[in-house]
Amino acid sequence: MARVRHRIRTNDPAGTRRRVLDVAARSFQAVGYGGASVQDLVREAGVTGGALHHHFPTKKHLGLAVIAERVGPEVAATWAETVRAAPSGAEGILRVVRGVIDELDGKGAVSGCPLGNLALELSLADDDFRAAIAHEYAAWRDALAQRLREDAAQGQAAFAADDPDGFAEVVVSLVSGALSIAKAEQGTGALKSCLRHLERVMAP
Amino acid sequence: MARVRHRIRTNDPAGTRRRVLDVAARSFQAVGYGGASVQDLVREAGVTGGALHHHFPTKKHLGLAVIAERVGPEVAATWAETVRAAPSGAEGILRVVRGVIDELDGKGAVSGCPLGNLALELSLADDDFRAAIAHEYAAWRDALAQRLREDAAQGQAAFAADDPDGFAEVVVSLVSGALSIAKAEQGTGALKSCLRHLERVMAP
Amino acid sequence: MARVRHRIRTNDPAGTRRRVLDVAARSFQAVGYGGASVQDLVREAGVTGGALHHHFPTKKHLGLAVIAERVGPEVAATWAETVRAAPSGAEGILRVVRGVIDELDGKGAVSGCPLGNLALELSLADDDFRAAIAHEYAAWRDALAQRLREDAAQGQAAFAADDPDGFAEVVVSLVSGALSIAKAEQGTGALKSCLRHLERVMAP
Amino acid sequence: MARVRHRIRTNDPAGTRRRVLDVAARSFQAVGYGGASVQDLVREAGVTGGALHHHFPTKKHLGLAVIAERVGPEVAATWAETVRAAPSGAEGILRVVRGVIDELDGKGAVSGCPLGNLALELSLADDDFRAAIAHEYAAWRDALAQRLREDAAQGQAAFAADDPDGFAEVVVSLVSGALSIAKAEQGTGALKSCLRHLERVMAP
DNA sequence: ACATACGGGACAGCCCGTTACT
DNA sequence: AGTAACGGGCTGTCCCGTATGT
Numbered sequence: 001m002a003r004v005r006h007r008i009r010t011n012d013p014a015g016t017r018r019r020v021l022d023v024a025a026r027s028f029q030a031v032g033y034g035g036a037s038v039q040d041l042v043r044e045a046g047v048t049g050g051a052l053h054h055h056f057p058t059k060k061h062l063g064l065a066v067i068a069e070r071v072g073p074e075v076a077a078t079w080a081e082t083v084r085a086a087p088s089g090a091e092g093i094l095r096v097v098r099g100v101i102d103e104l105d106g107k108g109a110v111s112g113c114p115l116g117n118l119a120l121e122l123s124l125a126d127d128d129f130r131a132a133i134a135h136e137y138a139a140w141r142d143a144l145a146q147r148l149r150e151d152a153a154q155g156q157a158a159f160a161a162d163d164p165d166g167f168a169e170v171v172v173s174l175v176s177g178a179l180s181i182a183k184a185e186q187g188t189g190a191l192k193s194c195l196r197h198l199e200r201v202m203a204p
Numbered sequence: 205m206a207r208v209r210h211r212i213r214t215n216d217p218a219g220t221r222r223r224v225l226d227v228a229a230r231s232f233q234a235v236g237y238g239g240a241s242v243q244d245l246v247r248e249a250g251v252t253g254g255a256l257h258h259h260f261p262t263k264k265h266l267g268l269a270v271i272a273e274r275v276g277p278e279v280a281a282t283w284a285e286t287v288r289a290a291p292s293g294a295e296g297i298l299r300v301v302r303g304v305i306d307e308l309d310g311k312g313a314v315s316g317c318p319l320g321n322l323a324l325e326l327s328l329a330d331d332d333f334r335a336a337i338a339h340e341y342a343a344w345r346d347a348l349a350q351r352l353r354e355d356a357a358q359g360q361a362a363f364a365a366d367d368p369d370g371f372a373e374v375v376v377s378l379v380s381g382a383l384s385i386a387k388a389e390q391g392t393g394a395l396k397s398c399l400r401h402l403e404r405v406m407a408p
Numbered sequence: 409m410a411r412v413r414h415r416i417r418t419n420d421p422a423g424t425r426r427r428v429l430d431v432a433a434r435s436f437q438a439v440g441y442g443g444a445s446v447q448d449l450v451r452e453a454g455v456t457g458g459a460l461h462h463h464f465p466t467k468k469h470l471g472l473a474v475i476a477e478r479v480g481p482e483v484a485a486t487w488a489e490t491v492r493a494a495p496s497g498a499e500g501i502l503r504v505v506r507g508v509i510d511e512l513d514g515k516g517a518v519s520g521c522p523l524g525n526l527a528l529e530l531s532l533a534d535d536d537f538r539a540a541i542a543h544e545y546a547a548w549r550d551a552l553a554q555r556l557r558e559d560a561a562q563g564q565a566a567f568a569a570d571d572p573d574g575f576a577e578v579v580v581s582l583v584s585g586a587l588s589i590a591k592a593e594q595g596t597g598a599l600k601s602c603l604r605h606l607e608r609v610m611a612p
Numbered sequence: 613m614a615r616v617r618h619r620i621r622t623n624d625p626a627g628t629r630r631r632v633l634d635v636a637a638r639s640f641q642a643v644g645y646g647g648a649s650v651q652d653l654v655r656e657a658g659v660t661g662g663a664l665h666h667h668f669p670t671k672k673h674l675g676l677a678v679i680a681e682r683v684g685p686e687v688a689a690t691w692a693e694t695v696r697a698a699p700s701g702a703e704g705i706l707r708v709v710r711g712v713i714d715e716l717d718g719k720g721a722v723s724g725c726p727l728g729n730l731a732l733e734l735s736l737a738d739d740d741f742r743a744a745i746a747h748e749y750a751a752w753r754d755a756l757a758q759r760l761r762e763d764a765a766q767g768q769a770a771f772a773a774d775d776p777d778g779f780a781e782v783v784v785s786l787v788s789g790a791l792s793i794a795k796a797e798q799g800t801g802a803l804k805s806c807l808r809h810l811e812r813v814m815a816p
Numbered sequence: 817a818c819a820t821a822c823g824g825g826a827c828a829g830c831c832c833g834t835t836a837c838t
Numbered sequence: 839a840g841t842a843a844c845g846g847g848c849t850g851t852c853c854c855g856t857a858t859g860t
Contacts, residue, residue: 011821011858032325034238038850049851051822059850109328116381117324119388120316121236133388169385169397174374177320177381181373184323184337193373201405215839242832253833255840263832419817440733442646446854457855459818467854517736524789525732527796528724529644541796577793577805578786585728585789589781592731592745601781609813623836623843650828661829663844671828819860826853831846838841 007048017055019045024062025070029114032121033063060126063118067132071114075136080143088156089147090202093171097195100175101188112183115140116176137172144168159202171198221259223249228266229274233318236325237267264330267322271336275318279340284347292360293351294406297375301399304379305392316387319344320380341376348372363406375402425463427453432470433478437522440529441471468534471526475540479522483544488551496564497555498610501579505603508583509596520591523548524584545580552576567610579606619660629667631657636674637682641726644733645675672738675730679744683726687748692755700768701759702814705783709807712787713800724795727752728788749784756780771814783810 086092122129148164160167290296326333352368364371494500530537556572568575698704760776772779
């Protein structure tokens with residue numbers, strides 16, 4: 001009768017969802033959204049196609065969930081929290097950039113900015129993706145701008161005081177762009193140039 | 205019975221090659237390298253699959269040709285020539301950025317930096333692509349750096365005089381990153397912030 | 409965290425069963441048995457998959473229930489009752505056909521004979537379906553034949569008197585076939601031709 | 613290197629197309645359009661997915677080709693040619709119906725009218741299918757009507773003389789419907805009743 | 817009785833590249 | 839140089855049924 005080996009059922013919706021999101025976030029980062037196949041995700045996450053389909057009806061749903069629940073929080077953890085904890089916004093920004101450089105120099109491959117990767121791939125193709133990505137860019141920028149405004153209110157942050165939002169946007173642009181170049185050159189040269197630039201313009 | 209309508213033979217190798225490259229450059233820009241199917245290119249270019257594969261054995265060959273023969277020259281035309289013709293490097297950079305902003309505001313969709321688009325998509329996946337893209341980034345940066353060096357030799361370009369290469373890298377990063385954000389937000393806000401920043405730091 | 413919004417429990421077994429049958433009957437009619445997905449039925453009926461499978465273990469059970477509890481009674485209501493109430497069997501048949509024509513002309517789409525739709529789709533594939541459908545065809549035919557026999561016993565129904573069963577089968581075939589054509593042509597031309605034919609052969 | 617066994621290439625477009633159409637016509641007849649899987653067709657026809665896709669980009673294209681190039685010609689061969697060759701239209705119709713009955717009694721399974729099968733399955737779902745099927749019904753009816761008109765012009769066909777088109781439609785409806793019932797009952801009872809009816813009304 | 821989570825397997829469509837032929 | 843036919847494989851989506859839980 002060809003008795004089939006059935007998988008043991010483990011009713012763990014939260015865990016299943018988390019495993020899929022983790023694998024998807026890593027895969028999208030590594031090979032892009034289009035380059036990642038859901039079948040591979042299914043295999044890597046150790047779930048079945050049916051289970052994945054239950055939590056994420058389409059790949060797009062999964063992609064949006066990755067942006068909102070993985071990429072966004074990761075950006076916030078790297079930037080917002082560090083900048084908030086630093087003695088000043090300027091110092092916080094420099095700390096994060098130095099941290100990114102150290103991290104990349106430590107690792108083998110430079111995989112770029114997770115947000116930027118998806119931004120360029122998906123913004124034009126789909127408006128829901130575009131909006132989700134724009135929302136994360138805005139959150140990133142606003143976290144910086146808010147701290148810079150607080151500093152300005154206390155007399156600090158002389159350079160960015162007159163336009164904290166604009167300067168936050170410059171920082172985000174600079175880092176995003178430098179990460180693109182770093183990915184293409186597989187080196188942190190561009191990031192280091194940007195770090196020196198920021199140190200110079202933000203010098204007290 | 206079963207007589208097939210054969211297409212008229214064109215026998216125009218140069219034209220075929222050019223048409224394919226044009227269509228591919230536009231399509232890669234619009235939907236990415238992976239998102240563009242060679243069948244679509246074949247359709248849009250009005251050639252047959254056989255003809256395309258005669259000129260470009262694989263899609264990768266086509267991609268590399270697009271980078272070398274379309275993206276590279278376009279960057280050079282936009283940046284190198286404008287900067288060379290301007291009264292100073294600083295002024296040239298500002299002119300290009302202003303030009304890009306005007307162009308994007310005039311068009312409907314913001315499709316980002318052609319180099320950045322491909323950089324993030326292909327750098328990790330394939331080392332030949334990575335090298336080709338890094339080469340174009342270097343060409344872009346070097347064109348700026350060379351002019352900045354010339355200015356410095358003549359006493360101009362006070363801000364970038366001590367590190368023209370580093371500042372060129374900053375400009376490239378800034379513009380690349382701002383174009384990513386512009387693509388996600390479908391607006392030129394980030395570019396304008398970067399323009400103001402450049403105007404400020406490069407002010408004589 | 410991860411608290412799922414549970415649906416309010418309805419606990420209305422009869423209502424659930426009825427809603428599912430109604431939706432299924434309509435959907436099978438519209439897109440066929442194979443074309444209707446149980447997930448769509450679940451959605452349209454506002455029940456969950458678990459509830460549906462509680463009442464109908466498999467899709468086949470649901471299909472058989474639709475035939476027995478929806479299609480059959482509908483045919484009986486349209487034909488048996490009308491023919492029984494008419495002054496004669498011949499007149500009853502004409503009334504029903506005229507009624508069908510009027511109804512279809514009033515509606516936008518012509519969706520054919522519910523029995524015929526399922527008959528052609530399922531008779532070959534599954535013998536249980538085949539038997540259920542044959543049973544409904546027989547009930548339809550027998551309802552007509554019985555009335556024709558009664559008329560013959562009273563000296564009416566001259567045309568069909570010698571073979572009421574055979575003539576009943578002709579009427580059923582004629583109407584079934586005309587409804588197929590009506591569905592393909594989205595018009596009642598074939599039905600009207602059949603009506604004229606019946607009027608002529610059954611003329612007293 | 614896991615050297616794969618490649619299939620021998622046989623450039624035979626007409627043959628490939630014919631094989632696919634043959635297999636598809638048989639399969640659609642047996643299990644319906646929706647019930648037939650293209651993968652099965654690929655296997656049964658001994659072609660590859662790529663080859664099938666080349667000749668029929670989508671299943672719908674294949675379905676329309678089956679209707680136009682297999683079902684239509686088959687109906688024409690069975691009806692139009694027989695009726696044309698018979699001494700009279702009435703006699704021709706009877707011959708075909710008798711032939712169909714004999715054929716079905718000889719075979720094991722009754723698979724119904726190929727046109728009717730597709731008509732009920734696809735007419736509502738897709739307008740292109742609907743139009744193609746309606747076209748074949750019209751061709752069938754017109755072939756009968758034309759012959760009946762010719763007979764009428766020569767004083768024959770007394771019964772159908774005043775409305776050959778209408779009577780042709782009746783014949784088509786009758787046979788289509790009887791074949792539906794025959795499929796459900798897996799017997800030729802309904803067809804025989806219809807044959808008797810036609811013999812009676814068309815008796816000279 | 818009913819709700820969510822999940823299993824395993826198909827589905828149609830399309831991909832890129834190559835081969836036979838002109 | 840260019841055309842049409844074709845190969846083999848993979849894509850995302852969806853299917854129906856069942857198991858677990860309340």
